[in-house]
Each structure stands twice: as structure tokens, then as C-alpha cells.
Amino acid sequence: MDDQPTPDSIKGVAALNKGIKLLTAIADAEVPPTVRDLSDQTMLPRPTIYRLLAALTEAGLVRQSSGHTYQLGATLVTIAHRALDQMDIRDIAHEHLLKLRDETGETVHLAVFSNDAMLYVDNIESRERVRMKCSLGVSVPLHTTAVGKAYLAFSPQDQRDSALERLRLDDVTGHSITSRDALRAQIAEAAHRGWTTDEEENERDIFCFGAPILDRRGNAVAAASISIPRFRLRPMAEQVYVAPLLEATTNVSRILGYRPNLSGAKAKAAVAG
DSSP: OTTSOOHHHHHHHHHHHHHHHHHHHHHHOSSOOOHHHHHHHHOOOHHHHHHHHHHHHHTTSEEEETTTEEEEOHHHHHHHHHHHHTOOHHHHHHHHHHHHHHHHOSEEEEEEEETTEEEEEEEEOOSSSSOOOOOTTOEEOSTTSHHHHHHHHTSOHHHHHHHHHHOOOOOSSSSSOOOHHHHHHHHHHHHHHSOEEEESSSSTTEEEEEEEEEOTTSOEEEEEEEEEEGGGOOSSHIIIIIHHHHHHHHHHHHHTTOOGGGHHHHHHHHHHO
16 A cells, blocks of 8 residues: 555656656757747646746756746756766667667677777677677777777867877778878768768778767767678668668767757868868
């Protein structure tokens, strides 16, 4: 009997759900919303919104700004930052990468930037007999890999330029980029379309597609890729490989607080760089 919900607990849950709905509406608004905007967005009556806003403001989760509009409060921002700091990118991404492997049938990698290279922190191997294998903890060059180029394309411009200046553009396979200008051009193209390729540039007979995983500012924190033996590369690659890759990386990026409407600005900044 003690586990049965009481009228007060039911009301409390309902109020909590309305508060979360209100916070989400404020967070998603392109400009700070008014009470009227919030009522239109959430379909909650204005007296309810005023009451919730008062409670949320007192708790520091919301603050009232000029023009009787509302924004997220400092307490909520602090909580969000702490939550992000506690997230492990491998744990967050793994289920999405597993789905990506199952959809494409090919080996999938997750890599992070480390010491001017990309460090593999997760990989899910293809079930095919012939497949690319890669051990965790292996570092690969930025300029020869799809994950490296994806990371560079969506890094802040000053960090990207600094990394590019330090890079040794070694020819790893005979297909590798050895021109800084050519690499910049590929990075600009990747920033515009959102994904990259590695056409046997890091390992012979292996073709890769890569895409960045972005934080709430639209900056790359990691990158994921699909690695396919050249002989098994299927036609209509953008539909077969790139579309599910972008779905996976976008889903992970959303968990990290990214919103796709920022991508245009990031792409323009990267192209300009």
C-alpha cells in the first residue's frame, strides 16, 4: 500500500512535468520568450506559467531578463555543465555506433584528438570475414584519416590553424594528402557538407567515411567513421554509409547539447578559415 501514488504525489509529478516542459521551451527558443510565447509553445495556461516561473526563478533555474522575457538561470547552466563534464564520450556513443555497424555491416570507429593525432577509443568490428581491424589506443594521423579531417573541419579556427601548421604531411600509402593547401580545401569541403572521406589514404584498399561529434557550441569533441574494404564498397555511398553515419553522430551530438541550427555558422567559419 505504501507504494501506491497519493493525490499529492500525482500533483507533484504533474507539476514537475510542466516545469520540464517550460524549461525545454525556454532552452529551445531562438530569442528569450515572453509568457505569451511560452503559453503558445507549451499550451499551458498563463496563470500556470506564472506560478511555475516564480518557482523556477526562486530556485535559480530561470531568470527574468529585460522586456519581461525569460532565460535559463545560472543554477541550471551550472548543473548542465557538471552533467556534461561527467559524461564519457565512449559510453554515450557506443549504442549509436553499434546500430551504425549493424546498419552498414562495416567496422565503425570512435576517435578523439590527442597529441596532434586521432586516438581510437572505441571500435565495433564488422561481422564480415574481410574487415578492417584496429586496436583501442592506436593513434592515426589527422591528414590521412576521415576522423582526423572531420575533427579539424569542426574545430575552432585558431586550434585548427595551429594544428595544421604543426602537422607533418607524410605520404602513408601513396594516396595520402601531402599538400597543406589541398588539405585545407578538403577540410573546407567537409565543413560545408558535414562529412569526410579517406580514400586509401591511411591504409591501402580501405575506404572510410567520417563525421564529427559536436558539443553545444558546435565544436568537435570526437569523430566517428565507417571503414570499408575497397572491393566491398557499395554504390550510392551517401545513402548507404553517409546518411546512417550522420544520423549516429547527430544523435550523440544532441546528447552533448548540440543543436543542428548552429551547423551553418560553423561551416561558414571553417570555410572562411
